[in-house]
Amino acid sequence: MANSTASPHAPFKSVPYYPPMAINPDARCHLVISDGSDLPRTQALVSRLAQTPRVDSLVLGASDTPSLQRLLQVLAQWFAGLHVGVQLHVLGSEAFLWTIHAQATAHGLSNEEISLCSPTDAMQRLVYCVHCANVHSHPLADAVKCPACAVALEVREHFSRRLGAYLGVCRNADAPYSGLPA
Amino acid sequence: MNDVIQVRVHAALNITPVIREITFEPVDTALPAYSAGSHVQVHIPLAQRTLRNAYSLLNAPADRTAYRIAVRLQEHSRGGSRYLHENLKVGDVLNLSRPANLFPIHTLGRHHILIAGGIGITPFLAYSEHLLREGASFELHYAYRSGLTDAYVQPLAERLGDRLHAYDSLERPLNLAPILSNQPLGSHLYICGPQRLLASVREQASALGWPDGRIHWEAFSSAEPGLPFSVELAQSGRRIEVGADQSLLEALEANAVEIPNLCRGGVCGQCVTRYVKGDVTHRDHFLAANERADRLMPCVSRGCGSSLVLDL
Amino acid sequence: MTLILKPVETYRDDFTFSNSAHAIARFPFPFPEDQYRYSVNIEPATSRDPGSVFEHWFDIDEHYRSEMAERARVLEQDPRRYLVMPHMQTASWDALQMFMEHLSNDYPALFSLTRAGDQWHWRNHVLGIDQHFTFGDPGTLPCEPLEFITRQVQGDIALLDQRDNDLFMDAGMVTSPADWSLAFDAGMSFKQWHTPVPMAHELGVFDRALKYLLNIQVDKPVRRLNWTLTINPRMDTSPETFHEWGHDRSTVTAENAGALVHLRVELQFMARLPRSNGLMFSIRTYLISLNELVTNPVWATRLHRVLRDLPDPIADYKGMTRYRQPLLAWLSQFDPHA
Incomplete structure (x- = not known):
């Protein structure tokens, strides 16, 4: 992306x-x-x-x-x-x-x-899991696993100021829960 | 064409020697609802041509049975305010543009400070009704000359109680510093009145740390006369003459060249038009200096000196 | 012509949704030429073509019962599809009034509204709703005004707050989105919520569109068409449920494309909310299977050419990359020059 x-x-x-x-x-x-x-x-x-x-x-x-x-x-x-x-x-x-x-x-x-001011933790970011509506901090990566609902998420370049988080959406709908460690 | 609303003059009342309040009622269907701060353009049928002047709507915005405006007689009138004062009669039928809002109440405001100079009180009459209805926190500062522009002091005092702060400019001048200091976080400031009032409030508010986004204003300016000039339309090759007391926008409209416009007073930017050559007297409050090199606002600005060629 | 409402059909599980010949004839096919390009294709929403989707501000069609049942089901499972920020109360009442006035006027057999001052009486004869309430007093309705009315109109609704020379997504009822989330986008400015759209930012499309929308006047609404593709007649293609429907895209073959792939057209309608100075943004979705669509040979040929020549980033954004080849293979049979 x-x-x-x-x-x-x-x-x-x-x-x-x-x-x-x-x-x-x-x-x-x-x-x-x-x-x-x-x-x-x-x-x-x-x-x-x-x-x-x-x-x-x-x-x-x-x-x-x-x-x-x-x-x-x-x-x-x-x-x-x-x-x-x-x-x-x-x-x-x-x-x-x-x-x-x-x-x-x-x-x-x-x-x-x-x-x-520019954030002090450039290697972390908050991701909003659109499936279960929970927000978690993750190391900077294109894909992460939601610790709450276990869906493997693609992190999109879309940010909500209200939630302070990036948008995370299921990265592989054929196998939503597999592919990444939690 | 439903771009205009036909209305009948229901009442016309001189409330001071220079201010006349006019109430319009619908001719057939109900009037469109509007938001506080909206204005309409009144199409004024002078003998030679139709002028369109913008006036704020005064009444409670929920009221769809009538529109009220207040017109101050302008000394340098091009005939519009004079016609509304001297010729308009109850029962006359006129056209209005649809309401548009270039001066809305900020929806996130937690406290609203309204500052009016003279006839600049008009949008704040509608504001007050809306804010009262919403139960919102606000205060109104109204500077006027008694016997001349104090049209609404009495009714506002009854309606607003201690929310109203009235300043007879001869007795008690408007002192801005105490108004602009110590206002709670989330306050918004609204100013309507003559240019010098606007400039002085904006300047003092900025100096007290108010960010631009909290300061809103509406200038009441309209086209003023000048010397006649002619203009050429580059795309069609047509040539149009603009009379001394006619604006460029009006001259274009008289020749069936319609340009989008809302305020007709050089502030909203709707009518911005490109020109390819010529000298221009810019009279707007919208364009930045560098934009004026090839753009002008025909509602107020005029050609001067060398022949003006518009990209139309 | 009398509007005949179908009994409830489904947009999920067994997918019993289908279009009658009449619904196919009035389907808003969105491509005026053989090539698709981005444009600010906004036009004044003047009434035209009686019987078409462009006749009324809010189009009610044969799928009314099905869509309202689907909305209720989505809300039951995920209440976050509806959201109203506190400063959007006046706008909510504006929206309720706009819907009630237009629906009762345009569809008197289905809806009726009588008023005496602030005392209103609303009847929805299809859903069996008979409600007396005081306009402006939320306590006199069974739920918030925006929820009350949007459970009775087809299409998603967003209410945009106008301030700071921008528009903000501050309220809405969004149960049939084409891959966007109200819960996530809530509170965003116009350009922020359009961030995921590829290419258009660079073309300045959103600058022009925003300027146009900010100046919409009372009673002078505008509209535009947008489109995408959806596998199965699924209304709720939200990101919230993507992990449940996304795999449908892998099931398309050159044999079943006609039954599975649906053209999804959004009739977007934007109107000034008079007293709040907000904007109503209604997104009315029409679904048609390609089997239904190709009964019109002009549409069939044109759709093939549009999808064949679509730039990859747009095809990707519209989610068709995985099945584009089998889909084109199926569509090419309707293009004499393919």
């Missing part, structure tokens, strides 16, 4: 496109959310933002946000007290980026206000 990220049309297709980091100089508040997988990059970003009116950061695994659940709780509290003029920067695995993206849009942020 063609590598559509190389196409000039990539930003307009469903597969995610992570543009180079850009800082909105007019934002009144910057939030930096990281899953801790690339702390040097997180710290570099926070330093770059030092001149802006307000910077807050949350790092998964830190004392006040030890778990993803806790981090999402803290984030929800933040969002409730924030005003238009925010720029959110997210660093981490692709799964983490889209989890935070979903939480942010649920609180009214738009794509223009959310910057997703």
Whole structure:
């Protein structure tokens, strides 16, 4: 299958496109959310933002946000007290980026206000099994086996931001359950 | 041809010295439903020609028994607003274009901030009805001149209570900073009024970190007169004269050259037409500088200097 | 002419579905020439050819009972085929109103609607539904408004939200898709949900189509035809069930192609939803077996030439690569110049 990220049309297709980091100089508040997988990059970003009116950061695994659940709780509290003029920067695995993206849009942020930095786990991706509707993380490959329903899936170059996952569809309808180890 | 709706003037009322409210009722079938922010083009039968001016629909969008518009008398009118003020009578039958919406309410908005200057209140009358019906969170800021463009202050105050913030421009000028600061995440901003109000709200909102996608505006601009000029159609070789108080779009229509159009005020981009040579006075708010090298918007822009040749 | 509805036939298992001579005569054969090419083949959906599929906004035909039974069965097994995001409530009521007004007006023997203000009374004489409700109040219907009405109309329905100069797939009832998943595509923008379509992005097809759709006006709908092939008269060719039907493609031979292979034509219809400013996108699917299709010799010859000359990426996207050779072998007997 063609590598559509190389196409000039990539930003307009469903597969995610992570543009180079850009800082909105007019934002009144910057939030930096990281899953801790690339702390040097997180710290570099926070330093770059030092001149802006307000910077807050949350790092998964830190004392006040030890778990993803806790981090999402803290984030929800933040969002409730924030005003238009925010720029959110997210660093981490692709799964983490889209989890935070979903939480942010649920609180009214738009794509223009959310910057997703290129994922730290380029060799993994989430795959949505269209047959059983479960999402699992898999090593980067054209074909994977769904751990929930055991169908061997072809991973299509089609991505849902809402689910944060690529589309997985049965790769061989003559033998749906065979061909790949789980 | 069902591109136009025939309506009869049911009522026409001067609500200030410069604003006249006109209510249309259907001649035969019910009027099409529409969404808040929609406008219609009113086909105005002047003695020499028919003008088409765009006006926002005011009434609650669910109402299909009547359309209401409010017309401000324009000092530099080419005759359209003057006709609607001075010649139109109850019982007259007119044609309207079908409603179209170039200024819709953002469906994901969690709070809506409406800012109106003068007659720019019109789309927000329909907005208010829709948002009230939906139980949505909103606030309306209305700047006007009392005795001149304060047409809807009283009824809105009764309908909206403390959601309405009224500013008599002489008594209490509109101060934007407090309106644009401290608005909750997911807010959307809508502006309708004169160009300088639009420009100043957009500029201040951007400076406070508002992304472009949260800022929506509708300019009320329409074709303004200029010098007469002539235009040549490259494909047919025809030559068309454009009068001083006629737009290029109107001149084309008068010669049976129909071009898709919605706003007739240089904002929607529907009528963009290519030209192959000639000098143009661009008056639109749509085309980028580089696009103007070979494109123009005939609803407002005019030829000047060397002869204009359109790719039509 | 009186519309005669067939008793329920099946689109699965024993596949009892078939077309009457009348249904074959009105089948929307989609190829205007011997070669297929991508185009923005959108036209105003004006009523034409009384009795044809182009007469009414929402075509009801002899398969009505069968399609509604099939939809109910699919939903029972997989409720994710129906989805409405919270901001699509006004659009849902718009859609319900549009269907009820047109169906009761165009098929008064099958449907009736009486209204007194917001108090509506809807009757579907075929399915035996008699419902009083308050327009705009979901509590007065047995289920959500979009589900209520789309269980009573043929064709898949998507409601598109219009915002940010784009269209978003934010609600729908999709039980007979040609290999796309509402559950996966929900929330996507116009170009995002068209990502799997080969070649067309590069041709700028979607830029032009989007611009056109964004400007559709109230009461000025548009339509286009799309097509693919399906093995057996199977309505539910969704990715969700691909592991159950995909192997059908390996069963085609030069002998059985006429019975097994079906031309699947989608009459896509797009209308402005007046109060929400959304768009209704209805996808009305017509199936015809090639045995039925070749009773029209012009269609038979043309279909052979179109499929023979189709570019490989498109043939692959339409899922016919595995059986293209036996199919062409079978079709060539109807092409005098083959």
